[in-house]
Amino acid sequence: MVITILDQKHLRNDWRFDFDGQPFQEFLAGIISEMERLGVLLTVVHNRDAVITINSYADLLNVVKISSLQDGHSNQCVGHIIGKSQHLDIMEDISTAVRRVAFAPETVAPSSEFRKVCHNCGCGC
DSSP: OEEEEEEEEESSSTTOOOTTSHHHHHHHHHHHHHHHHTTOOOEEEEEEEEEEEESSHHHHHHHEEEEEGGGTEEEEEHHHHHOSOSSOOHHHHHHHHHHHHHHOGGGSOOTTSOOOSOSSSOSOO
8 A cells, every 4th residue: 555645835824734744754654563563565655746736624635645556546535535534634534544445445435436525636536
């Protein structure tokens, strides 16, 4: 499974999140370790060539994509995978999306299903 983090262009100062900062790096190390213990290889890549314009929390969810080709999920944004965020906590939402794709991929709507959860990430939802 791969987590891909896209680059961001912020139109406002709210909804900024430091995907390169120590708190997020510690979160990633923890979830990678946890998933490895559960038999899931998780890697993280940054795609600095793709830029998402951030104007809301939904846009922030579009920055993070999850792929698990063996489960039929290719480059879907976190917003597509989880739907509406419960607490507007990006690390919690990423964790939920990773677990859903890893252990319950059938609960993720197909990319072809019409769902209004994002609008500028290109994942197809």
